[in-house]
């Protein structure tokens with residue numbers, strides 16, 4: 001069995017690559033980072049170090065590596081003969097990897113079994129996004145895309161920080177992981193990945209993951225950044241940051257219980273487990289990594305505006321989420337391209353326009369005015385500097 005995996009970064013090597021290796025796949029890593037691909041191509045193996053109360057080390061081997069820019073024709077051939085394609089490149093990058101996947105699917109033998117495709121990104125239905133880009137360039141003359149490929153959405157959960165320099169290809173990760181996959185598109189032919197959980201209704205799991213793990217994580221990052229703290233574990237050790245994060249997760253917990261019917265006690269246990277993961281002192285995760293790309297994180301269906309908008313539509317004012325949105329608007333990491341763009345957007349547009357462009361909310365939405373007020377406050381601070 002062969003899997004082509006796009007994105008040999010933190011989650012690519014530390015989670016997807018590991019689980020596919022353990023499931024018996026030969027993994028072909030595809031990435032644009034030349035030095036990383038050369039290192040992988042020369043290495044026979046790398047190690048995944050799980051840190052926490054029960055540390056463990058796993059070795060990943062039986063992989064190859066292809067540069068998706070300079071070796072595109074080779075990558076097309078790899079996809080043409082693969083069983084599975086996965087991605088962990090970032091939701092905004094999916095449209096850039098779609099063309100080579102399209103070419104690879106088109107190059108498959110007519111009698112080949114359909115390629116199984118799963119995007120493992122932090123976004124609701126990321127595989128659907130990838131599929132839309134593939135559809136856009138698919139040549140119907142070759143046949144129906146559905147006869148050639150099966151697309152399944154997934155939710156992936158494991159905290160993998162940016163890696164320290166000097167540890168080569170090895171990856172440090174937390175011990176916890178969860179990979180939930182929509183079983184329904186595969187019919188009787190779901191891939192066998194022992195570390196994954198296959199479900200018939202994925203939507204509740206994706207929202208529960210994004211609106212708990214990622215909403216809480218990003219809140220810790222933005223409040224922690226404001227408090228001048230560097231690591232997520234340090235942020236969570238600050239009582240004020242921790243209580244803001246807890247308040248945010250109380251709001252999303254209520255939404256998830258009301259909307260999806262999760263048992264209230266189970267959801268509370270899920271929240272506590274996640275708060276414990278954030279405090280893991282062995283994990284060198286930073287507020288800058290977790291807060292990265294604030295424009296993506298503040299977009300309409302993402303971890304803040306998504307749940308806050310739904311709560312507002314249900315008649316609740318999401319006060320803690322609004323505080324976290326305010327902190328996100330103040331995230332001014334000069335090394336983060338989206339944080340810089342956010343600052344420029346706030347400085348150059350009026351409050352209503354900036355609110356619409358950042359959040360995708362219409363002025364009629366019940367959340368709009370509360371967010372516009374936060375935008376105005378941030379703009380006043382920027383203007384005063």
Ligand SMILES: NC(=O)c1ccc[n+]([C@@H]2O[C@H](COP(=O)([O-])OP(=O)(O)OC[C@H]3O[C@@H](n4cnc5c(N)ncnc54)[C@H](O)[C@@H]3O)[C@@H](O)[C@H]2O)c1
Pocket residue numbers: 006007008009010011012030031032033036068088089090091093096097120121122156157158159160161
């Ligand atoms: N790190 C985590 O804790 C974690 C956990 C769950 C999900 N995710 C999600 O996984 C995705 C990747 O996150 P990450 O933390 O591994 O980031 P990362 O930056 O460590 O890895 C991304 C990799 O994608 C590569 N890449 C960029 N453009 C590419 C292209 N056009 N073709 C091929 N490769 C390309 C980069 O060179 C990099 O190696 C994101 O969607 C993230 O939200 C991350």
Ligand SMILES: O=P(O)(O)OC[C@@H](O)[C@@H](O)[C@H](O)[C@H](O)CO
Pocket residue numbers: 122156157158159160213214217218289290291292293
């Ligand atoms: O990857 P992002 O930028 O969407 O979010 C940053 C972190 O919250 C994220 O990478 C988590 O570590 C991960 O989602 C845990 O499963």
